[in-house]
Amino acid sequence: MNLRWAALIFGLIWSAPALADEPVSDMICELHVWGGGYPTRVAKSNALVKVKVDPAETDLSNPLSNASLYSPINRARAWSDAELLKLMPSTGKVSIIRHSELLDFDKIKLKSVKSRLSASTAPCYADLVIANIYGIFPNPDFQGLLVDAIDGGNRLVMDLWMQRFDAANTKPTKFRKKNDAPLLSFRVDRPSFAESMADASEKILVAFGEAAAKNQNRK
Secondary structure (H helix, E strand, O other): OOHHHHHHHHHHHHHOOOHHHOOHHHOEEEEEEEEEEOOOOOOOOOOOOOOOOOHHHHOOOOOOOHHHHOOHHHHHHHOOHHHHHOOOOOOOEEEEEEOOOOEEOOOOOHHHOOOOOOOOOOOEEEEEEEEEEEEEOOOOOOOOOOHHHOOOOOEEEEEEEEEEEOOOOOOOEEEEEEEEEEOOOOOOOHHHHHHHHHHHHHHHHHHHHHHHHHHHHOO
16 A cells, blocks of 8 residues: 555544544533523503512612512522532533523423424533522511521422433433422512522522432433
C-alpha cells in the first residue's frame, strides 16, 4: 500500500467519532427545566369575581413582588443543581438547561406531548416543567418559624411534570405529581417570605424526585 494513502486511512480511523460505541454512563445527558403558564391571558373581573391587582405586586423587576416570587421560571431557576441531578439516572455528565421563556399552555398541552420540548438531539434527555404554582393560607395570621409543626397550615403548592428519554428508548417515561410544603404567612416581612418560598419549593422538588423514583422502580 502507498505510504501516503496508508497514513491518510490511519488518520481517518483515529479522527472518526466514537459516539456509536459510547457507553450510556459516559453520554452527555440534558435536563431541560421549564416554567409553564398562560402568558397571553389577562385576569378580568366579572359579575361574580372582582379582580383587583396591585401594580407593585406585578413588577417582575422587584425580586420580592408576588409576580417574581410565584414566577415558575424564577422558582425553577432557584432550584439547586444537586437535587435536579437526582432526577437523572445516568452516572455520566448531566447538563442542566433552565429556560427563560414560559411554556404557553394555550399552545402546548402536556397531556398530548409526544416529543421533546426543545430541539436537542442529546441521546439522554429529560424535560421538567412547573405546570402550576400557588399558595394556600388557611391561617395567614400565623407568622412563626415552626411551619413544619402545623398540620394543614400555610402551604406552597406546585404541580410538576417530567418526561425522560433514555438512550435505549424512543418512547419517553412520564411522571406528574402535585406536592405541597409548609410556607410562612404572606404577612411576614418580604425577605423572610421569599426565603420560606425557596425552602418550600426545594422540598417539593425533593418529594417529587423521590416519588418519581418509586414509580419507576415499580415498572
